[in-house]
Amino acid sequence: xxxxxxxxxxxxxRNLPVVITVITMICLPVLMVTMVLGVPITEMDGGExxxxxxxxxxxxxxxxxxxxxxxxxxxxAGDKTLNYEIMAGHSRSRIFFARTIAGVFWGVILLALxxxxxxxxxxxxxxxxxxxxxxxILLRCLLSLLPLFxxxxxxxxxxxxxxxxxxxIGFTFxxxxxxxxxxxxxxxxxxxxxxxxxxxxGMTNVVELHTLTNARDYVIEGEKVTVYQTGLDPKLVIPTVxxxxxxxxxxxxxxxxxxxxxxxx
Numbered sequence: 001x002x003x004x005x006x007x008x009x010x011x012x013x014r015n016l017p018v019v020i021t022v023i024t025m026i027c028l029p030v031l032m033v034t035m036v037l038g039v040p041i042t043e044m045d046g047g048e049x050x051x052x053x054x055x056x057x058x059x060x061x062x063x064x065x066x067x068x069x070x071x072x073x074x075x076x077a078g079d080k081t082l083n084y085e086i087m088a089g090h091s092r093s094r095i096f097f098a099r100t101i102a103g104v105f106w107g108v109i110l111l112a113l114x115x116x117x118x119x120x121x122x123x124x125x126x127x128x129x130x131x132x133x134x135x136x137i138l139l140r141c142l143l144s145l146l147p148l149f150x151x152x153x154x155x156x157x158x159x160x161x162x163x164x165x166x167x168x169i170g171f172t173f174x175x176x177x178x179x180x181x182x183x184x185x186x187x188x189x190x191x192x193x194x195x196x197x198x199x200x201x202g203m204t205n206v207v208e209l210h211t212l213t214n215a216r217d218y219v220i221e222g223e224k225v226t227v228y229q230t231g232l233d234p235k236l237v238i239p240t241v242x243x244x245x246x247x248x249x250x251x252x253x254x255x256x257x258x259x260x261x262x263x264x265x
Contacts, residue, residue: 005098033049036056037052046118046134061114064115065152069108069111069156069159072102072106073102073159073165074165092260107155130227143241146245146248151176156255158172158175176203183204214228215229
């Protein structure tokens with residue numbers, strides 16, 4: 001199975017949409033700071049970037065997640081690679097889990113590194129804003145891996161069932177948009193706040209984890225500093241963990257059952 005994972009990673013690294021996606025995500029922080037926030041790169045620090053750009057940029061980063069996870073797990077779903085592997089004596093379980101591991105690696109681990117590296121970059125350039133606890137921010141980033149996993153698992157399921165990375169990307173995006181729209185209608189009907197039960201959708205779950213709403217002004221060392229409340233609310237943490245693990249497992253289980261039962265043609 002390790003050799004299969006290596007082969008998948010090798011082909012994924014040379015996939016043009018993947019290369020374009022990675023380059024775009026590397027450049028995204030610079031574009032966010034200079035064009036959206038209108039701040040010179042040399043004046044931006046890690047904490048300020050987190051407050052102003054972390055949540056907003058994820059609505060662009062989500063496209064990277066769809067592309068990376070779907071292509072890594074199902075780029076070869078339309079050719080004869082799977083049949084060759086089966087005829088070579090590899091079990092369907094090993095073939096499936098090799099592609100799932102690759103999809104999770106590219107769609108969660110690598111994407112998270114690309115998404116969060118600006119915090120380190122701008123932290124080295126401009127330091128860290130006094131009003132934000134870096135330890136709490138680290139916990140928020142680590143916790144966000146769970147809804148990222150849930151969304152990646154959904155991508156892997158659709159691309160596997162549809163036997164196409166392209167269809168997986170398209171239908172996952174449509175599904176996320178449809179669920180978001182339905183949830184917004186429900187929130188309007190029942191007069192719920194924008195931040196009510198954000199864990200319903202993995203995308204909004206990540207955004208909520210990186211949204212700081214409570215802050216107070218203090219004078220620190222003779223300087224007025226806005227101190228943000230960065231601690232995590234258990235009402236957000238517990239559903240995030242439970243829903244992400246349960247739903248992610250269900251998505252992968254459904255994909256596994258389909259992969260085992262259906263012919264690969």
